[in-house]
Amino acid sequence: MIANKCLDIEVTVVDLDADRIKAWHTGHLPIYEPGLPEVLHPARDGLPGVRKPNLFFATDIQGAVAKADLIFLCVPTPTKLTGVGSGRAADMSYVEAAARMIAEVAKDDKIVVEKSTVPCRTAEDIRKVLAAVGRPGVNFDILSNPEFLAEGTAIKDLLEPDRVLIGSLKTRRGLQAAATLADVYGRWVPHERIITMNLWSVEMAKLAANALLAQRISSINSLSAVCEATGADIDEVSYACGLDSRIGSRMLKCSVGFGGSCYKKDVLSLVYIAETHNLPEVAAYWRGVVDINEDQKERFIKRIVKCLFSTLTNKKVAILGYAYKKDTGDTRESAAISIVNRLVRENAELRIYDPKVEETQVWQSLEETNDKTAFDVIKSRVTVCRTSYEACKDADAVVIATEWDEFSNKTSNRTPTPTPQPPILDSSNNFQIPPRKRSAGLVIRNPDTGNVVTFDKISPHAGPPGKPQSPFNGFSTTSQKLYEGSDSGNYTTSRSSRSSIVDTSTGSPVTNTNLTSPLTDASHDPMHGPSVTYCSDEGATTLSDEVGTSTLGSPGAYRPDIANFAKQAISIPSNTHTAKQSNPKITVSGELDKIEKLKKQGEAREKMDWSLVAQVMRRPMFVFDGRNIVDAEKLRQLGFWVEGIGKPGVGGLT
């Protein structure tokens, strides 16, 4: 974002991982993030007559660091796996190694910015290393400037951050360094959102923010367990609670558990900090946030087993979604990994489909979480599929592990996905930095300028196989280099609106209160099956209308011809592309390609047509909605048994 917004600043991203750097040079970026190509390409490639490239990717770490004025440390801080603090403490070896290298190569003064999430007082450790190893006469100023972006909405979060925190020592040099960094952000972030404060507070604020976010998810998830046991519906409970302005509605969506590279490790880091400061009650409190998350996954898995008549032997299960959340290809700590590992142990055959996770990434994540023997079993039981239909073919159950929009059958008034807006660059070459206006250590300005260049529609694509996903890698180094240009910071965003609706499961205005009690409705009895079956012509027609546009371009009505076609098209030998093959290759029938082509001709990223899925699954058909994204009633009418998180279903009431 700095490169995009500050044409006069040269940004060089360096990483030890040469493959990653190579990928950053291509059209196939190493991470999937909506809107990223639109922000990256103008800065990396330049725009003829408008701007020169000012974003570079390199493996010459020392060279880039030596030239830089500002050095952003974006190295990993994973949980330690051995030794003191194992399983809780942050592994600071990458940070220390980076600090040593900076000290060794720096020949002039540097501002070193902690971007990584680190334990409180890490800046002190970095200072000690820099002071001990650095050349005499070279000064280092250390700032804490943690990253608050969320994967999936990273571009919007960077364009319009809620806040930018900059922590520094309250010395003259410290404040000056903070002002320099505030200058950079001030090009596009309103000054009131750039906040400077005590270094230790900023380090702590990042850990605290992640802990609070994770705690909120664990809180709603813990309540979902109570809902399942009592017959309450967690989505309704969450909706009702969220209306309280003191509570608010965000981050109150229950799920099979949080994932991602940060929440768990940061909460555990906080646990360890509390332990080391002899605060066992505090440590236990935050430990509970992680424990509830693990328990949530475990309960969901047990529910699957229970509903499938307590045996998964010879059963096929489709896993829809493998990323830890939608709009990212990142699988780190994804709940899907736990689900797959556990269901394989129950002797199930699994077929995984995710729109953005590469097949090699799936295998890598499973290999990393299993010993060799277990992984060999996994390879013989897991297939990675190219489409959701292929995954669902002949399945006994579908497990929704990621909340990708395409898996939802809701047709209206869903909470819209915030789509990052393409950046708008100012193409006039009259950029000028107005004189600094300092107020409590902040620098404020953002010149308004003329001509506007917009970019085309977002067309994201997944990264190459085998790479962990991350919005930022290694170090970003910046150094002042003059390219004529400008920076307007003008952009618009569309905000999602939410209508005042009562039906929280569909998000639709309630027109028909056709509610049945799960406690009394025979359709919830697995021995009797759902009360409405998909094969009723009349019912199917109506239901298909409700499900929405067919993936084959026939909106609405049930089309036996299409269903039959789909049936044939999806008949692929079950072992066509398992990892058993030394070089797993996807082999699909011509029909499947045909169906894919037809889908592609239709509107972008079609939603799954559940009525087609109903044609090809084994009876009874189960859907385990780990994200509560489906309209369960509609699926029940198609003949599915639906088990949602925090919902009273067959597996919920014990």
Ligand SMILES: NC(=O)c1ccc[n+]([C@@H]2O[C@H](COP(=O)([O-])OP(=O)(O)OC[C@H]3O[C@@H](n4cnc5c(N)ncnc54)[C@H](O)[C@@H]3O)[C@@H](O)[C@H]2O)c1
């Ligand atoms: N991923 C996120 O969404 C996110 C958000 C906020 C904060 N953070 C924090 O940012 C930090 C990095 O997270 P990430 O997800 O980008 O990690 P990552 O593991 O995906 O990327 C880190 C990169 O640093 C490189 N690296 C390690 N040591 C290096 C060195 N000495 N020189 C050059 N490159 C080096 C690695 O090769 C790797 O590519 C962590 O502290 C994390 O908590 C991440």
